[in-house]
Every structure is written in structure tokens, then in C-alpha cells.
Amino acid sequence: MSDQSEATVAPVNAPEPPYYVAVFTTVRTRDQSGYGETNARMEDLVREIPGFLGMDHAQTPGGLGITVGYFRDADALAEWRNNAEHRAAQKRGRAEWYQSYTLHVAKVERSHGFTRT
Amino acid sequence: MSDQSEATVAPVNAPEPPYYVAVFTTVRTRDQSGYGETNARMEDLVREIPGFLGMDHAQTPGGLGITVGYFRDADALAEWRNNAEHRAAQKRGRAEWYQSYTLHVAKVERSHGFTRT
Numbered sequence: 454m455s456d457q458s459e460a461t462v463a464p465v466n467a468p469e470p471p472y473y474v475a476v477f478t479t480v481r482t483r484d485q486s487g488y489g490e491t492n493a494r495m496e497d498l499v500r501e502i503p504g505f506l507g508m509d510h511a512q513t514p515g516g517l518g519i520t521v522g523y524f525r526d527a528d529a530l531a532e533w534r535n536n537a538e539h540r541a542a543q544k545r546g547r548a549e550w551y552q553s554y555t556l557h558v559a560k561v562e563r564s565h566g567f568t569r570t
Numbered sequence: 571m572s573d574q575s576e577a578t579v580a581p582v583n584a585p586e587p588p589y590y591v592a593v594f595t596t597v598r599t600r601d602q603s604g605y606g607e608t609n610a611r612m613e614d615l616v617r618e619i620p621g622f623l624g625m626d627h628a629q630t631p632g633g634l635g636i637t638v639g640y641f642r643d644a645d646a647l648a649e650w651r652n653n654a655e656h657r658a659a660q661k662r663g664r665a666e667w668y669q670s671y672t673l674h675v676a677k678v679e680r681s682h683g684f685t686r687t
Contacts, residue, residue, distance in 0.1 A: 462630075462633045462634055474674055474676050476591060476593060478581035509595045509636060511628035511633065511635055512628055513579075515579075516628065519638060521674075551686065553683070553685040556584075557591055557678050558679055560677050560679060562676060564672065565673055
């Protein structure tokens with residue numbers, strides 16, 4: 454049954470295609486010193502990129518994390534990829550925080566959403 | 571620090587582009603009767619699709635779930651989309667299990683992975 458009190462979390466709505474998704478799937482190491490601060494800073498930074506459309510994140514406790522970033526076009530993604538502070542964070546992530554990760558960059562051809570009314 | 575015991579969970583490795591991703595972001599309702607059985611059946615079914623390359627899933631407790639399916643080409647995705655049992659499960663999902671969801675279907679242009687050694 455529907456329960457409106459559950460609607461405080463919601464996925465990012467589908468923008469009008471075409472747009473880009475960056476799908477980042479991760480397994481983290483045990484030592485996460487400094488991760489929270491850096492992650493919060495990256496979330497602030499990416500929101501400043503013109504053409505950034507939003508972000509979804511899910512984390513299975515002790516398991517896989519998935520972050521999906523949505524961008525208007527390849528230029529917006531390139532600006533984020535080349536951001537100096539972001540690059541430094543990526544380097545630290547490989548050295549300290551990530552056991553493994555995969556990044557998939559893709560152009561969205563179609564999308565749709567559903568919301569219970 | 572590295573800890574090999576954490577490596578039992580791993581993201582799907584990046585296939586050689588181009589390939590397709592189906593990014594499915596969900597918020598579920600409180601009543602999940604029957605969801606587990608149907609979800610397990612769908613996971614078995616999708617693995618039978620020629621061109622299915624793998625799946626990543628993460629679920630924040632009480633929050634967002636993200637499932638990413640990887641497919642070799644648009645034909646593989648179409649076969650999954652049109653599967654009769656899958657369509658029936660989608661219909662039941664809208665009626666019972668999902669508060670809201672978004673589906674993004676996208677063609678991967680580049681990807682890379684990292685694994686701690």
C-alpha cells in the first residue's frame with residue numbers, strides 16, 4: 454500500500470534526453486579516514502558545474518556503493534573530470550578509500566519515471 | 571590500507587564499449603510482500619538474455635535502491651524489456667512495491683576500472 458511518509462527520499466527525475474550519466478560503482482576499504490569530508494566537498498563542488506543535473510546514491514552496508522551523476526552534455530562531464538580538486542580526491546581514493554571501482558560514462562537515449570499518487 | 575577479505579563483493583568489470591546500461595533508481599513502499607521472490611526470479615530470467623553482461627545493485631536501508639544492468643546492445647535490452655514475465659513484474663511493481671522510480675537507458679561511450687592489488 455502507498456505510504457506518503459516514505460516519499461522523503463526520491464530518485465532524480467528523468468531529464469529530457471539526450472543527457473549523460475556517469476555510473477560509479479565502488480567497494481570501499483576498511484580505512485575510511487577523511488572520506489566523509491572529501492565526499493561532502495565533492496558533492497558541493499559538482500553542484501557548481503554548469504550542466505550538472507543531479508545525483509543518485511545508494512550504499513549497501515558492507516557492500517556495493519553506486520553513485521549516478523547526471524550531466525546535460527559531454528562538456529559538463531569534461532569540466533567535472535578535469536576539476537583539479539576532484540582529480541586530487543580521485544588519487545586519494547585509489548590510494549586509501551577504494552578496494553575496487555568501475556566508472557561507466559554513457560549517453561542517455563531514453564528515460565521515464567513513475568511516482569505513486 | 572588494503573584488506574583482501576573485503577574483496578568478496580566487487581562491481582561488474584567494465585566491458586569494452588560500446589554497450590548499454592539500464593539505470594533503475596527506486597524508492598520502495600512499506601509493503602514488500604512477494605517482492606523478494608519476484609526479484610530473484612527476474613535476476614534468473616535476465617541472465618538468460620543473450621547479450622546480458624551483468625548487474626550491479628546497491629540499497630541504502632530505508633532509502634534509495636539503484637540497480638544497473640549491462641547489455642551488449644539495444645537488441646538485448648529490447649528482448650529484456652519485452653519479456654512477458656518481466657512486463658507482468660513491472661506492472662505489479664507499480665501497483666505494490668514502488669513508491670517512485672526512474673529508468674535511464676544509455677549507451678556507454680567509455681569506461682574504466684580500478685582494483686587494489
